[in-house]
Amino acid sequence: MKATQEKSEKAQKLIDRMGEKLNRQMAGSLLACVHCGMCTDSCHYVLANPGDPTYAPAYKADRIRKIFKRHFDWTGRVLPKWVGAATVNTDEDLEELKDIVFGKCTNCRRCTINCPMGVDYATFNRMARGLLVSVGVMPEGVAVVSKDQWETGNQMGVLKEDYLDTLDWMEEELQEELEDPTLKIPVDVPDCDVVYSINPREVKYDPRSIADAAKIFHAAGESWTMPSEGWDMTNFGLFSGDDDLGGSVAGRLFESVEELRGKKLVISECGHGYRSTRCEGPNWAKSDVPFEMESSVNTMLRYIKEGRIKVDKTRNPEPVTFHDSCNNARSCGLFEEPRELLNLVCMDFREMYPNRAENYCCTGGGGAMSMSEYTPQRLKSGITKANQLKETAADFVVTSCHNCVDGLADVIRHYEVGMKVTQLVNLVANALVIEKKVAVPVETPVAPEVVEEVPVPVGVGAEGEELPLAGRRILVADDEPDQLDFISAVLEDNGAEIIRATTGDEVLELARKEKPDVLTLDLHMPGRDVGEVFDLIRKDPELGDLKICIITGKPELRRLIYERSVRPPEGYVDKPVDEKRLLVNVKKVLEVVHQDA
């Protein structure tokens, strides 16, 4: 068989580009494997698929290694069959490779640290992803997210006005919560000590974490700001293997800090964001970074140690465990600081086993959450994680990674673990003891008064006070009776009039008939496809004013909604949903004003 025989253009390009991409580390890893099989059991995919050797790290690695051997190593040129060398010829071959490098490996690097030869499969798996992406072969989600990040500068396509609106909204919430109208979420303030960068997921699905971080900066008296441009610290280049994208995204963030003359870039809790920005960014961007960078975990820990913030751990009495993000722990050495912090802000922290650099992937690593075609195998691979979680018997699993939040939430739901996912920023904010400045006449000494943490306003005012959702009609759509009851009860208690639907068809019918102000929409219901229902509602001129808040336990279904060409929903809440988040989000949704409205 000739290596050059009838190759598709893409296959040929992939081989040529592999030659350009290979460095000594990768070539060493490709040459050194002795097929000893020691890494086999270290992979969560293997553990979840007993008897299926195609998930074994060395088997998957060999799909890439065979190309390397065939084209770049003389042993493979001279004796291809003998040493397991082979080429790729067709686009179908590339599709097969795609399903392995994207669908069967989260690049978690657990096999790497368990290989006696030091073979770093995850690194050359990422290279293979990059090669496939460079010839246009990739899962649809990877294409969509990469495009968003190239075009809008952030991987969720969040528009600048939405980002700034969310910051304003959170600022108002905080002012109300802390009864301090001077409190600010500063934007584009030059010469600050800290420039804070976030994950666009926080804007879209978890704005509370921005407010929590702001509360902590405020309490610490930090000189800080958020940039209005180049604020996304996530980087899909890490997942897609596209170093150019990686360099461009990291470069944008670095530039924004330089433009603001910030002294330190603080990266909010996100494993891949931290790794891409702190550890890979300067390499991809091929530039040295003239300021410090740290994870917000270190920042929060520092504030407590320096006495800049006070915390009361009794406010977090529930048992919590910690999930180490692969990117943080195995690629950046961030594993002791979160534990130190947890012990300072929680009453009952318990380890999960194995942990730190030996922890198992949440299943959502390597961009897996954006590749819905591989969701079944991803969920199946979560059994090991589910067992790890169950064994702790904790109420909460804490993680310093937004990807892990989604990955864990999925695993918890799928395997009915009965646990909630949260982040350190939420726990620290919850434990924060804030000294409220009481307004007093001038020249009277100001006595700091310790006030209890005020939860996000739920609108339950004093007797007779108008309830926050009074006069609002809300269509609550969910097929799970418990969820339906819970959401309805919370909204009803706050004054809303509730209409209930349990199927896609009912949603459509009741929306048209009842004309509610808000629709809370579960993405997974029987009957008509919810994506279609959403589309029909958006296209119905009579329902132009209807605000929609997605409430879902299946983040992978987001694409049903967000990839449509109609106006996106006004709000989004992840399940399991709690009262506080639900109300905050519904209130926000009601405040949205569309220019076309």
Next chain:
Amino acid sequence: MHEMSDLLRVIHTLHWYALAFMGLVYVIRINWFVKRFKAGGERQAATGIPGRTTPKKGILYSWGNVAMPWSMESSRTRPFFYLQFVAFHLGVTAAILLLFIIPLGPGLLENEAVVLALRIPIGAAFLVGLGRMVRRFGDKYMRAISSPDDYFSLILLTVWFFFAFLAVPNSTANGEWHLIGYFLIATFFLAYVPFSKISHYLYYPFTRYYIGKSLGHRGVFPILRGPARG
């Protein structure tokens, strides 16, 4: 001690040539590896707990990993595998030493202790080789990752251990077929190894160096394990 037959003498000579050939191929191969592939660097400031890890510590830890079965879950949880690994590689070392002792210092083999010191690891390696064959042929996962070279190299090594075990006293009391077998296979090996996975030891220092350097810089190596369960 024995007088070499002409055949054995020819094989001996051949074996030196094969050794030279292997050395030459290795030089070419390392040259190719180093020149063809540029080493990637890391610009970012170090991460991890300051002072706990450095690239240097990472490299030393990474190289030392072979002697620290507790450092990796894969060897920590399989002590028997680790022992097999040790026995196998000690056997290889002993069998290679023998290649030099017989032609250059045969007198050493008059000492019973030396004979034992060589025979025990070689015999153990032979048994491990048999066990590894069973695993490689019988285990579905191992079959899925095995190339013809993997099977062949293992069989050849195991057979070589067998002959090496017999060859250790360097005695021809029962003929010299075992010595011929031992040297012939060794000669073939020396020429074959550069093309096979057996030359993994050539890359081992590099791969472990680079992973150690990188993970040392990133605060991961040496691995820090938390308190034990329970």
